[in-house]
Amino acid sequence: MKEVVEIGRNPFAGPSLPDLMGEVARGDQQAFASVYDAVAGPVLGIVRRVLRDQAQSEEVAQEVLVEVWRTAARYRRDRGSVMNWVLTLAHQRAVDRVRSVEASAARETKAALLDRTPEFDEVTEQVEARLEREQVRRCLRTLTELQRESVTLAYYRGLTYREVAELLALPLGTVKTRLRDGLIRLRDCLGVTA
DSSP states (O other): OOOOOTTOOOTSSOHHHHHHHHHHTTTTHHHHHHHHHHHHHHHHHHHHHHHHHHHHHHHHHHHHHHHHHGGGGOOOOOOOOOOHHHHHHHHHHHHHHHHHHHHHHHHHHHHHHHHEEEEEEHHHHHHHHHHHHHHHHHHHTTTHHHHHHIIIIIISSSHHHHHHHHHHHHHHHHHHHHHHHHHHHHHHHOOOOO
């Protein structure tokens, strides 16, 4: 039977934290009370550094200590000290709380912005869309036949430049040039600034 003595620890003071964690894993409430006494202060300290709010820090520290009780069997002595394991849990839980609070604030902000969005006027939208379509049709009529065909095939039928070139039996470079020139003329006709 090997006895592990922690540095700076009185060997007559009782079981070590790893030994106590083994007992906690078996449901020993007295062992948990000893672990609690040893880690509660550092847990609250690390959580408070992350959250900076006393009430939330106390709540998260309590959650961490409950998690230590519930998951004590997951502690592995060969992977590090009890204190590091518990403080890692505490830090993760505090960071999760920060993320949760930020996400909640973002949702509330988004909801507030949606509340201020003006009501949708369907008739106005339909009239504006019809006017825009008519303006686009008028501007398309100002293009050369090759420009109009190229733009229509590429942007209204969704063909690639290569497919447009094959369909029109033209070199790819010619189609690209006609598309570029046609789009420039459309932009100018529609009054869109570059």
